[in-house]
Amino acid sequence: MVIVPILCRGGFSASEVVLSEERRSLLTHKEIKMIRTCLKSGIAIFLTTLLLAASALAESRLQRILVEGELRVGTTGDWNPMTMIDPNSKERTGFDIDVAKALATDMGVKAVFVPTTWKTLVNGVVADKYDMTSSASLSPKRALVAGYSMTYFAVEDVPLMLEKNKGKYNSWEDLNNPNVTVAVTLGTVQEKRAEVIFDKSKIIKVSAPARDYQEVLAGRADISMTSNLEAAKLVDQYPEMMVVPVQEGKNPTPLAVLLPQADQVWINYVNHWIVLKTERGFFDQLEAKWLKQ
Incomplete structure (x- = not known):
């Protein structure tokens, strides 16, 4: 037969x-x-x-990472509590830093952090300056040229102002007028969103290492817009600041890491790792450590 x-x-x-x-x-x-x-x-x-x-x-970069023994991670170091630089030790700390170190440990390699800015974050992945980024909001524009991992957290946008202006602004509508100056950081998702939300307001854009909230502290802007995560940390750090008491945040957005768009082998590996770590409570532990302090 x-x-x-x-x-x-x-x-x-x-x-x-x-x-x-x-x-x-x-x-x-x-x-x-x-x-x-x-x-x-x-x-x-x-x-x-x-x-x-x-x-x-x-x-695949997966094989190169294993051969070279290094996982290159592009990170800005200016998004509290996700990625920060300790002013004393100059070491990088935060939710994202712990994620990168854990991934590197599980791969048996060393995490190497590559400085970048929000404006050049995507370009660094495309140009092979690093193998992945720290957390980045999902964005259709970014996804045109770079890949994303699975998501593991979500944020939304809120406006920040000085405490002394309490009662002056109480809604998104109050902020959208020609007498209000809004500060945003170049390269962030808030940069483009602000142009839509505050189409009547004056918008000023700053480049890293300067940050939008610093414009509010300096009196050059009335408000800035950032994630609810960073806003909570900034209010703790700067008692003179407060979140504008809007009814709700805008643009709920999942977070993920940016990866080379065409490297499905590497994307698959990172996704499998995220699934496993999620099931074992790793991200819940990081949330308790960094986001609920």
Whole structure:
């Protein structure tokens, strides 16, 4: 008995064909030739698939990271409590830093943090300056040129102002007028969102290492807009600041890390790691450590 896998055209069914000795004797020369062609095609397809898979694995940053022993992580160091630089030790700390270190440890490599800015965050991934970033908001514009991991947290936008202006602004509508100056940081998702939300207001844009909230503290802007995460930390750090008592935040957005768009092998690995760590409570522990202090 001969089992022939059907992998090509020719009128056969999509399932395997079992040929008895009797049936084989009745095959025409044309049928035998067709079966041989199918077998050769099947082997060729199988080998091609293996070669493509091996090639993708060899070209992936995953393999390079393992060979070189370093995981390069692009991070801004200016988003409390996600990524910060300790003013005394100059070491990087925060939710994202712990994530990167844990990933590197599980891979058996060292995490190397590469300084970047919000304006150049995506370009760094595309230009192979680092293998991944710290947390970044999901953005269709960013996704045009870079890949994303699975998400593991979510934030929303809120406005910040000086405490002395309490009662002056109480809603998003109050802030959207020509007499209000709004500060945003170049390269952040808030930069573009502010242009939509505050289409009547004056908008000033600052480049890192300067930050939008510093414009409010200096009196050059009435409000700034940032994530609810950072806003809570800034209010603790600067008692003279407060969150504008708007009814609710805007633009609920998941967070993820940016990755090379075409490197599906590396993206898959990071996603599998996130799923495993989520199931084991790792991200819950980080949330308790950094976000609920």
